[in-house]
Amino acid sequence: MSIDEIKSQLQAELPALLQQDTGFRHWLEDLIRRTAVPAERFDDRFDRMLRELAADREEQARKWDKQDRQWEEQNRKWEEQNRKWEEQNRFNHQLLDEIKQTRTRQEQGIGALGARWGLASEASFRSALKGILEKSFGVEVINVNEFDDEGTVFGVPDQVEIDIIVRNGDLILCELKSSMSKSDIYTFDRKVQYYQRRHGREVSRKLVISPMVRPEARPVAERLGIEVFGSADEVADL
Numbered sequence: 024m025s026i027d028e029i030k031s032q033l034q035a036e037l038p039a040l041l042q043q044d045t046g047f048r049h050w051l052e053d054l055i056r057r058t059a060v061p062a063e064r065f066d067d068r069f070d071r072m073l074r075e076l077a078a079d080r081e082e083q084a085r086k087w088d089k090q091d092r093q094w095e096e097q098n099r100k101w102e103e104q105n106r107k108w109e110e111q112n113r114f115n116h117q118l119l120d121e122i123k124q125t126r127t128r129q130e131q132g133i134g135a136l137g138a139r140w141g142l143a144s145e146a147s148f149r150s151a152l153k154g155i156l157e158k159s160f161g162v163e164v165i166n167v168n169e170f171d172d173e174g175t176v177f178g179v180p181d182q183v184e185i186d187i188i189v190r191n192g193d194l195i196l197c198e199l200k201s202s203m204s205k206s207d208i209y210t211f212d213r214k215v216q217y218y219q220r221r222h223g224r225e226v227s228r229k230l231v232i233s234p235m236v237r238p239e240a241r242p243v244a245e246r247l248g249i250e251v252f253g254s255a256d257e258v259a260d261l
Contacts, residue, residue, distance in 0.1 A: 153186075153199065162190045164197070167218075175217040176210065185214050193227045202235040203251075208243045 041048045153164040165187040172180045188195040196218060198211040208231070215229050229249045236244075236251055244251050 156188065162188050164188055169221070171217055173217075175220070176213045183214055183217060185218055188230070194224055195228045195230060196226050197230040197232060200231075200233045202237075203231055203233040203240050204237050205240045205243055208240045208247065208249060212247045212249065 156162050156164050167185045167187055169183055171183045174180050176183050186197045186199050188197050196215050200207065211231060215226055219226055230252065231244060231249055232252045234253055241251060
């Protein structure tokens with residue numbers, strides 16, 4: 024017989040059996056008294072369970088508090104790291120701006136220095152070339168600086184500088200420059216036109232002497248009848 028069947032049979036027959044058999048009832052009561060938990064012990068066990076539950080809750084609360092503190096500490100570290108990154112980004116941005124400003128100032132300084140050096144080197148070049156032509160080839164090089172009040176050369180009234188080579192009465196206009204561009208060729212041709220109209224004299228030849236003539240400038244010089252020489256040595260047969 025199964026446990027469930029025994030329970031069902033006891034529930035059905037036990038009440039009548041307890042009424043009919045006094046000895047059995049006394050035995051069962053004694054058994055219950057000996058095996059049942061006293062009220063005092065039950066209260067103690069219940070109190071102990073409550074204390075254990077309270078302790079568990081306190082321990083869990085302590086763990087959560089610890090976890091919260093750890094999260095707060097981690098958040099503080101992240102905030103500190105973010106602040107450092109922002110400061111670094113600002114510093115990098117400022118540094119980049121300073122580098123750009125410094126580079127701009129350097130480029131401007133170099134540009135200004137280059138312009139001054141270019142003027143100085145241009146003057147030195149012309150002076151040296153003038154000396155070579157006069158000493159080696161027996162010609163006279165005259166530097167003329169006049170005011171073009173009609174604006175023939177530059178489109179507006181301005182000073183015009185022209186180098187003139189005089190040889191056996193021939194009038195040769197010359198441009199002595201360290202470099203020549205396409206626009207420089209056109210400007211020199213206008214200088215020649217200006218000089219001829221102003222002084223009423225026909226120019227025999229138009230020369231450009233420069234060690235650096237840009238490729239696009241040579242066809243223009245050829246079309247305008249301007250002779251191009253790369254150095255003073257090339258004008259030996261002048």
